[in-house]
Amino acid sequence: METRIPIEELVSKVLTELERLNYAYNTICGYRAFYKRVVAFAKERNEINFSEVLGRDFLEEKYHCTVDYYKKAMPKGGVKGPIRRIRVLGDYQLHGVVIRRIVKKPGYIKPEQFRPELTAYEKECENNEYSKRGLRTRMQRLFFFIDYLENRNIQKSNDITAEMISDYVKTIYRYHEKSIASILTTLRVYLRFLYLNQYTDEDLSFKVPQTK
Numbered sequence: 001m002e003t004r005i006p007i008e009e010l011v012s013k014v015l016t017e018l019e020r021l022n023y024a025y026n027t028i029c030g031y032r033a034f035y036k037r038v039v040a041f042a043k044e045r046n047e048i049n050f051s052e053v054l055g056r057d058f059l060e061e062k063y064h065c066t067v068d069y070y071k072k073a074m075p076k077g078g079v080k081g082p083i084r085r086i087r088v089l090g091d092y093q094l095h096g097v098v099i100r101r102i103v104k105k106p107g108y109i110k111p112e113q114f115r116p117e118l119t120a121y122e123k124e125c126e127n128n129e130y131s132k133r134g135l136r137t138r139m140q141r142l143f144f145f146i147d148y149l150e151n152r153n154i155q156k157s158n159d160i161t162a163e164m165i166s167d168y169v170k171t172i173y174r175y176h177e178k179s180i181a182s183i184l185t186t187l188r189v190y191l192r193f194l195y196l197n198q199y200t201d202e203d204l205s206f207k208v209p210q211t212k
Contacts, residue, residue, distance in 0.1 A: 004093075005049065005093070006048055006049060007039055007048065007049055007050040007054075008039055010049075010089060010092065011035040011039060013092060013199070014088060014089060014092050014098065015032055015035070017027060021098060031088075034085050035089075037058075037062070038050075038055075038058055038086075040044075041054075041057075041058050041061070041062070042054060043209070045057075050089050052090055055086040055087075055090060056086075058086065059083065059086060062079075063079045063082050065079045065082070067083075068081075089211070091130065094171075095148075095152075095154070095170075095171060097148060098151070099144070099152035099171045101194040108143055110146070111146060113150075113154075113155050113156055114149070114157065116194075117157055117193075117194060117199045118142075118146070120121055121142075121190060124193065127150070141186040142186050144183065145187055148168050149164070152164065157200050158199065159170070160191075160194075160204060162204065165204060165207045166207070169208070169209060180211055181211045184208055187208050188205045189205070190205075191203070191204040191205040
């Protein structure tokens with residue numbers, strides 16, 4: 001994925017991806033209206049491409065938001081939606097995918113290419129007597145990563161690389177520290193499971209960074 005493309009092209013790609021991911025019509029309309037303002041803001045500053053600096057400046061000028069959302073928890077209130085939409089632009093420009101922040105429940109549909117190992121992992125967790133609530137939380141955290149792989153068109157677990165893991169981690173390090181630690185722990189355990197059960201040739205659990 002190109003890291004620098006014209007902002008209007010980036011917005012078009014993001015809106016197309018939101019449609020592909022079956023986001024609600026009203027939600028997409030909200031994104032479209034918001035991005036029109038971002039594009040207008042960029043033109044006022046003679047900026048051709050989107051950048052994180054441009055996004056932060058837009059949030060500060062239009063919403064009086066000065067929170068460094070790379071390092072701090074997502075603020076509550078009316079600015080949460082605008083931050084999310086700016087982050088979607090940044091995620092797509094960097095990774096070429098829209099990262100889902102919420103896994104809808106019930107009934108997450110496992111991608112066909114990952115269904116056997118996800119089902120086996122879920123069964124192992126049940127055998128280890130995880131509570132239903134604990135298992136659901138663990139699987140929801142894992143589905144963030146699975147969605148990321150599917151959006152990158154990864155067709156089997158053995159195609160996962162250390163670089164992909166690193167790229168994925170970049171999309172979640174903006175979360176609150178507690179959330180990051182939990183997601184990384186879940187990812188590490190799952191990757192270890194894949195290796196021990198011969199779904200991957202390499203133990204990629206060691207490629208997941210430790211939280212400081």
